[in-house]
Amino acid sequence: MFCLKESTRLKSCWLKRESNEISKTIRGQFFSCKLRFNWIVFMSNLFALRDLNKIILHCSATEEGRDVKVDTIRSWHLKRGWDDIGYHYCLYADGSIHRGRDIDKSGAHTKGENHNSIGVCYIGGLKDGKPADTMTVKQELAFMELVFSLRTTFGWLSVHGHNEYSSKACPSFVVSEKYKWINTK
Numbered sequence: 045m046f047c048l049k050e051s052t053r054l055k056s057c058w059l060k061r062e063s064n065e066i067s068k069t070i071r072g073q074f075f076s077c078k079l080r081f082n083w084i085v086f087m088s089n090l091f092a093l094r095d096l097n098k099i100i101l102h103c104s105a106t107e108e109g110r111d112v113k114v115d116t117i118r119s120w121h122l123k124r125g126w127d128d129i130g131y132h133y134c135l136y137a138d139g140s141i142h143r144g145r146d147i148d149k150s151g152a153h154t155k156g157e158n159h160n161s162i163g164v165c166y167i168g169g170l171k172d173g174k175p176a177d178t179m180t181v182k183q184e185l186a187f188m189e190l191v192f193s194l195r196t197t198f199g200w201l202s203v204h205g206h207n208e209y210s211s212k213a214c215p216s217f218v219v220s221e222k223y224k225w226i227n228t229k
């Protein structure tokens with residue numbers, strides 16, 4: 045669930061990112077006075093968070109109303125030989141937000157774009173077996189909450205749909221039209 049615990053976790057990611065930026069400064073000024081008190085920050089660069097610049101929305105490509113959990117999707121992806129679920133967050137029809145893969149790690153959701161993106165998957169995307177925008181109002185609100193929380197933590201992140209980078213229908217609608225306003229700074 046997206047709750048205080050998740051906010052705290054994101055805050056720690058932000059702190060790690062801040063530390064990383066400071067450590068880059070240290071590397072640039074290796075012999076400067078900053079070195080005297082920032083060895084810990086310098087070492088934290090070993091565990092640097094990757095650079096993020098976008099959020100990519102997916103659907104689970106499951107029938108509207110079907111209850112699919114993170115663990116189910118994880119089991120599908122493990123069967124493909126991956127080491128974890130490909131997405132970082134899943135949005136259930138009831139509006140709850142669930143963690144998938146650790147955000148520090150590249151996802152496995154959009155070919156060529158995984159290294160600098162956060163993969164979000166809403167449960168649904170099919171109606172009578174055909175691609176359809178089945179997002180519930182609660183899912184849409186949850187998506188907004190997640191986008192703004194992630195932007196608060198990581199700075200500006202543009203929002204896209206999987207189908208902008210692939211011939212697939214996923215997430216079953218055009219994100220740049222539905223969420224045009226959200227990409228306006």
Ligand SMILES: [Zn+2]
Pocket residue numbers: 101102103153206214215
């Ligand atoms: Zn997708």
